[in-house]
Amino acid sequence: MMHLAAFLFTPGSHSAGWRHPDAIAESDMDFAQYVRIAQAAERGKMDTIFFQDTVAVNGSAALDGVSQFRPGQGRQAYLEPTTLLAALAVVTQRIGLIATATTTYNEPYNIARRFASIDHISGGRAGWNLVTSQIEDEAGNFGADHHMLHAERYERAEEFYDVVASLWDSFGEGALIRDKASGVFIDPSKIHFQNHRGKHFSVRGPLNVGRSPQGRPIVTQAGSSGPGMELAARTADLVFTAQSDIAEAKAFYADLKARAARHGRDPAHVKVMPGLMTIIGRTEEEAQQKYRDMQALLSDENSMRLLARLCGDLDIFAYPPDAPLPPLPLSNAAQARQRHLVEKAKRDNLSIIQTARYLGTSLGHHLLVGTPQSIADTMEAWISEGACDGFTLLSAHYPVPLEDFVALVVPELQRRGLFRTEYTGTTLREHLGIPVPPNRYEA
Amino acid sequence: MMHLAAFLFTPGSHSAGWRHPDAIAESDMDFAQYVRIAQAAERGKMDTIFFQDTVAVNGSAALDGVSQFRPGQGRQAYLEPTTLLAALAVVTQRIGLIATATTTYNEPYNIARRFASIDHISGGRAGWNLVTSQIEDEAGNFGADHHMLHAERYERAEEFYDVVASLWDSFGEGALIRDKASGVFIDPSKIHFQNHRGKHFSVRGPLNVGRSPQGRPIVTQAGSSGPGMELAARTADLVFTAQSDIAEAKAFYADLKARAARHGRDPAHVKVMPGLMTIIGRTEEEAQQKYRDMQALLSDENSMRLLARLCGDLDIFAYPPDAPLPPLPLSNAAQARQRHLVEKAKRDNLSIIQTARYLGTSLGHHLLVGTPQSIADTMEAWISEGACDGFTLLSAHYPVPLEDFVALVVPELQRRGLFRTEYTGTTLREHLGIPVPPNRYEA
Numbered sequence: 001m002m003h004l005a006a007f008l009f010t011p012g013s014h015s016a017g018w019r020h021p022d023a024i025a026e027s028d029m030d031f032a033q034y035v036r037i038a039q040a041a042e043r044g045k046m047d048t049i050f051f052q053d054t055v056a057v058n059g060s061a062a063l064d065g066v067s068q069f070r071p072g073q074g075r076q077a078y079l080e081p082t083t084l085l086a087a088l089a090v091v092t093q094r095i096g097l098i099a100t101a102t103t104t105y106n107e108p109y110n111i112a113r114r115f116a117s118i119d120h121i122s123g124g125r126a127g128w129n130l131v132t133s134q135i136e137d138e139a140g141n142f143g144a145d146h147h148m149l150h151a152e153r154y155e156r157a158e159e160f161y162d163v164v165a166s167l168w169d170s171f172g173e174g175a176l177i178r179d180k181a182s183g184v185f186i187d188p189s190k191i192h193f194q195n196h197r198g199k200h201f202s203v204r205g206p207l208n209v210g211r212s213p214q215g216r217p218i219v220t221q222a223g224s225s226g227p228g229m230e231l232a233a234r235t236a237d238l239v240f241t242a243q244s245d246i247a248e249a250k251a252f253y254a255d256l257k258a259r260a261a262r263h264g265r266d267p268a269h270v271k272v273m274p275g276l277m278t279i280i281g282r283t284e285e286e287a288q289q290k291y292r293d294m295q296a297l298l299s300d301e302n303s304m305r306l307l308a309r310l311c312g313d314l315d316i317f318a319y320p321p322d323a324p325l326p327p328l329p330l331s332n333a334a335q336a337r338q339r340h341l342v343e344k345a346k347r348d349n350l351s352i353i354q355t356a357r358y359l360g361t362s363l364g365h366h367l368l369v370g371t372p373q374s375i376a377d378t379m380e381a382w383i384s385e386g387a388c389d390g391f392t393l394l395s396a397h398y399p400v401p402l403e404d405f406v407a408l409v410v411p412e413l414q415r416r417g418l419f420r421t422e423y424t425g426t427t428l429r430e431h432l433g434i435p436v437p438p439n440r441y442e443a
Numbered sequence: 444m445m446h447l448a449a450f451l452f453t454p455g456s457h458s459a460g461w462r463h464p465d466a467i468a469e470s471d472m473d474f475a476q477y478v479r480i481a482q483a484a485e486r487g488k489m490d491t492i493f494f495q496d497t498v499a500v501n502g503s504a505a506l507d508g509v510s511q512f513r514p515g516q517g518r519q520a521y522l523e524p525t526t527l528l529a530a531l532a533v534v535t536q537r538i539g540l541i542a543t544a545t546t547t548y549n550e551p552y553n554i555a556r557r558f559a560s561i562d563h564i565s566g567g568r569a570g571w572n573l574v575t576s577q578i579e580d581e582a583g584n585f586g587a588d589h590h591m592l593h594a595e596r597y598e599r600a601e602e603f604y605d606v607v608a609s610l611w612d613s614f615g616e617g618a619l620i621r622d623k624a625s626g627v628f629i630d631p632s633k634i635h636f637q638n639h640r641g642k643h644f645s646v647r648g649p650l651n652v653g654r655s656p657q658g659r660p661i662v663t664q665a666g667s668s669g670p671g672m673e674l675a676a677r678t679a680d681l682v683f684t685a686q687s688d689i690a691e692a693k694a695f696y697a698d699l700k701a702r703a704a705r706h707g708r709d710p711a712h713v714k715v716m717p718g719l720m721t722i723i724g725r726t727e728e729e730a731q732q733k734y735r736d737m738q739a740l741l742s743d744e745n746s747m748r749l750l751a752r753l754c755g756d757l758d759i760f761a762y763p764p765d766a767p768l769p770p771l772p773l774s775n776a777a778q779a780r781q782r783h784l785v786e787k788a789k790r791d792n793l794s795i796i797q798t799a800r801y802l803g804t805s806l807g808h809h810l811l812v813g814t815p816q817s818i819a820d821t822m823e824a825w826i827s828e829g830a831c832d833g834f835t836l837l838s839a840h841y842p843v844p845l846e847d848f849v850a851l852v853v854p855e856l857q858r859r860g861l862f863r864t865e866y867t868g869t870t871l872r873e874h875l876g877i878p879v880p881p882n883r884y885e886a
Contacts (some may be wrong), residue, residue: 016626025621025628029653031564057613057634057651073628077614080560086526087564090533107548109498109584117523121474121530140647141552170500171520178468183742184721185468185516191500203581210472210520239885249725299626312451 002383002418003271003390003432004410005098005238006041008034008051010398011074013277013359017397018074026400028078031087035400036089044406045420048096048127049088049430050220050392051081051240053103055342056137059305075301082114092361097222098127098238102406104133104153105133105142105159108201111160112167114208115217124427126215127238127261128164129220130231132157135309140396150335154227156200161235163220169439170206194442214429215436224252224336233259237325237434238269242340243274244366245347249387249420265345269434274387275365277394278375280404291369294396295361300353303360307352310338310359337364361436365394372408379409425438445826445861446714446833446875447853448541448681448803449484451477451494456515458719458749460741461517461841469600471521471842474530480842481531484538487849490861490874491539492531493663493683493835494524498548502748516745517531525557532565539871541570541663541681546603547596548576548585551644555610558660559652565646567656567870570681571656572663573674575600578752583732592789593778597670599643604648604678606661609637611659612882635884654872656877657872665778667695676702678712680877683835685783686717687809688858701827718808718828720837721818723847734812737839738804743796746803750795753781753802764796780807808837815851822852823861 001115010028011018018025027033041049045333057076061356078161081099089097101111119126132153133139138301139148148156172190179185194205206207223231232239233256239262245251256266279294281287300321312329318324325345331392341364361367368375382388395401453471454461461468470476484492500519510551524542532540540561544554554571562569575596576582582591591599608777615633622628637648666674675682678700700710722737724730743764751759755772761768768788771781784807788798805811810820825831838844856862868874 011621018621018628019626022622023623026625029563031620055651057649060636060637060647069792071627077619078650079563080556080652081562082526083529083557086529087533090530105550107585110549113498113523114526117526119479120472120522121526137758140645142550143645162719176520178454178461178470180462180464180466180468183462183516183740185461193503202583202586204501206503208498208520209523278656288520297626301543 001433002379002413003273004044004046004419005048005050005390005392006037007392007394008037008047008049009075009124009363009394010034010078013363013365013394013398014294014396015302016075016299017294017395020294020397022400025395025401028075031079031084033398034079034084037093038092038095040399040403040406042092042408046095046424047390047429048077048098050098050129051085051100053081053100053102054101054135054138055133056135056141058135058137061135061140073075073299078193082118085126086118086121088313089118089125092195094125094423095125096218096431097127098218100129102131102133103157103263104137104148105138108160108163109167109203112164112207113209116168116207116212119212119214119217120209124429126212126214126222127218127428129240130157130161130235137312143368150225151227154223154231156247158231159198159200160230160325163194163196163198163201163215165235166440167198167205167207168204169211169441170194171211172439172442175355176210201384204348212425215439218428218432218434224340228336229256229259233270234254234263235249235263235274237432238271238273240274241274242337243366243387244340244344246382246385246387247417248343249266249274249382250385253387255350264433270434270435271389271393273390275363275394276379276391277367277396278401278405278409279367279369280394280401281371284304284371284374287302287369287371295357296356298360300356303356306359307356310341314353319352323350325350325355340364362394372412375409376412376416376418379413380416383418444838444863444876445822445856446716447487447489447490447862448491448716448835449480449845450718450835450837451492452481452518452590452837453477453521453805454807455511455620455840456806456837457737457747457839459742459839461738462740465843466822466840467842471518472658474527475841476841477522477527477531478534479749481535481538483842483849487853488866489538490833491541493541493568493572494528494543495523496543497578497581498545498585499578499737500575501578501580504578504580504583506512506659511576514741525561528569529561529564530670532561532568536871539568539661539874541550541566541572541661543572545574545576545581546600547591548581548860550707551603551606551648552610552646554731555607555650556652559611559650562571562655562660563652567872569655569657570661570663570871572602572665572683573600573663573678580710586796593668594670596603597674601674602641602643602672606637606641606644606671606841607638607680609639609883610648611647611648611656612884613637614654615882619653654882657870658882661871661875664837666781668839671779672702675699676708677706680875681714683715684810685780686830687783688789689825689828689830691786692825693715693828696830714875714877716833716834716835718806718837719822719834720805720810720839720853721844721848722810722812722839723818723844723851724814727814727817730812730814738800741800741803743799747796750769750799753784759795762795765794767793768793768798783807795858805837815855818852819859820859822856825860826861
């Protein structure tokens with residue numbers, strides 16, 4: 001069974017998608033639009049929505065005054081993910097609710113509480129997308145002049161995860177007695193203290209939230225660098241990755257599952273769901289026309305700025321735009337996305353400006369332009385050839401492309417028996433087929 | 444016009460309230476109960492709900508192993524306030540939504556984002572109860588072996604507030620252009636950077652959430668110590684305080700309003716709302732019987748432990764329970780609550796155990812036992828004599844005492860013209876009569 005996540009990156013994952021006549025450009029700040037998007041994904045029986053996040057306005061680092069601030073198009077302001085998903089829990093019944101929160105600028109106790117609470121509020125549908133902060137923009141909002149180094153961020157993330165996961169096990173089965181007659185509210189022997197003392201955190205515990213319906217909320221990760229893959233293999237239930245070539249995707253898939261097995265985990269319980277943007281037409285020609293219309297909206301300047309952010313210290317603007325993409329110095333930001341882009345450019349022989357446009361179109365993720373049948377063909381091939389367990393669906397803008405996918409591609413997948421026609425469970429774990437983990441203190 | 448807030452301290456502000464036959468003891472962890480409580484308060488046309496919070500299980504500090512953990516009754520585990528209130532925004536239409544968040548163990552950027560988001564989700568009904576962490580239990584969950592000193596906590600809180608309030612002004616009027624034709628999404632000249640560099644925080648900004656419906660969410664505070672009152676007078680829209688004597692309350696009220704004026708603020712825009720617990724009977728005798736029934740549930744051991752926490756280094760258990768309350772060393776925790784309790788004990792000639800029981804009954808807040816008429820008489824007197832602008836209503840347990848207040852006392856207040864019969868505004872600022880502040884960068 002294929003798994004599907006609706007990626008929420010308002011006002012659109014195509015950097016000029018918000019300019020499309022169908023686009024609701026206010027989908028970034030308007031709660032009513034998020035309700036519409038979440039309900040569309042639930043109508044499509046998707047496993048989950050998946051809300052991306054950064055803790056800064058993009059492009060805000062490179063300045064010491066307003067005059068140098070050159071904001072990108074779209075995605076500057078949006079609702080904070082954990083409060084947003086708690087609210088969306090109330091207007092949905094079954095769909096999973098995954099929100100991003102960085103380990104770089106948060107405290108584990110606070111993160112453990114919020115996601116456990118969303119899991120309670122939603123009846124077992126919460127997921128935490130664990131990220132390390134990638135962009136220089138964020139550091140300045142948290143007292144840091146410069147961003148933590150890649151290795152240090154991952155070391156902190158490893159410890160952060162361990163603390164959060166153990167906090168989620170604070171309350172044992174039957175800890176909350178609440179016996180009115182005797183006046184015994186709690187059984188202290190079933191309350192578990194962490195007493196964690198590590199390099200980055202000291203956390204005594206216990207968490208002041210009862211164990212949640214999923215035992216622990218689902219944990220997702222997008223790290224595809226070496227340290228990112230190790231962290232994901234050890235800890236993630238769901239892995240979001242950028243893969244646009246089936247051979248590379250199969251290698252990544254096999255590598256990650258093998259790493260999970262080496263960590264003593266059942267590889268089937270780690271779901272790999274690469275990003276996928278679709279532009280859907282009822283005919284191939286209609287799809288191609290839609291794609292051309294969309295690309296006409298794209299700003300080369302904006303796309304070049306997206307590329308520049310993945311180029312580390314190299315000044316990409318100093319090169320002729322039609323030259324091939326030069327070798328890039330290793331970035332302190334998203335190393336796996338950088339490598340994916342370099343490989344894509346090499347494979348498809350893309351110039352600098354073409355690479356930039358690819359990035360501006362789908363954030364560097366796999367793009368399929370076609371009919372529901374041709375799109376379903378590719379999705380089916382990726383699943384049947386062992387390239388992934390499902391897809392994280394990017395929308396060029398909101399809500400129409402997502403609604404199109406639900407109306408046109410989902411029925412085609414259902415017809416082929418590749419995707420559920422109704423939810424069979426009530427929790428995100430049940431949708432994904434990942435069992436509730438035992439409480440580590442009671443195993 | 445009197446203002447009313449429903450204090451949410453599940454499973455009850457009376458430390459044995461959860462044992463009452465009417466009590467739903469699971470109101471701490473069950474979202475459906477919070478919905479019922481919030482909707483009852485909204486049916487009563489109250490200005491707001493007000494959710495208290497600590498970031499620890501009570502009593503968890505004094506141990507290095509489970510064997511020494513002696514949990515209090517009730518209030519050990521509950522839903523995290525900001526996610527809870529975002530969800531409650533969806534099932535209510537008018538009532539304000541105030542949640543507590545500590546400045547001691549959070550980052551201003553994260554707090555500014557979450558409350559601005561709740562303000563958007565709720566259409567302008569969010570409020571932030573700014574607290575400094577009071578209990579030793581919390582420090583151990585955030586890498587600190589010992590709790591910050593009182594003065595340092597307030598210094599940090601002052602700066603924390605300034606950063607949050609300025610972040611809320613990040614987006615000027617018309618900053619989000621979203622012009623599809625030109626491709627201009629944002630006007631950089633209307634995006635305001637904080638570039639804050641202080642003793643505790645360095646925050647560049649801007650916040651990545653558009654300015655919210657209230658301009659800034661309402662800010663509330665409970666500090667009634669010297670530094671607490673100064674912070675409240677300078678920054679708070681609503682002040683929650685423990686006052687059980689009308690003469691003292693009038694002095695506090697006059698003092699706080701004078702301080703607000705000295706900070707250049709309109710004293711009418713700082714609402715003072717002391718805590719009030721009511722036990723309501725249709726007759727005086729019924730009320731007194733209810734009170735006796737409630738007190739019979741109270742555990743002296745538990746009440747003594749509540750008192751011990753306010754005694755600083757003094758070992759209150761070493762004194763005979765019937766002795767008068769001895770002088771207490773200045774606490775590093777809630778200094779104003781400690782002083783209030785000492786004065787209450789002196790005024791009413793309470794022994795140690797009687798003082799402990801008072802604390803166990805109403806968290807040390809004003810308690811009224813009587814008919815709707817007698818309760819309304821006292822509330823009316825406090826308002827007309829300038830002792831307060833309204834009340835923060837504590838419930839012994841949930842949901843019945845709050846539902847009783849709505850069914851019995853609110854109509855009596857309405858009959859006297861003291862309280863609204865219908866909401867006239869849609870935002871919490873409108874309910875409180877506090878105007879939207881100008882954007883500091885555009886004034």
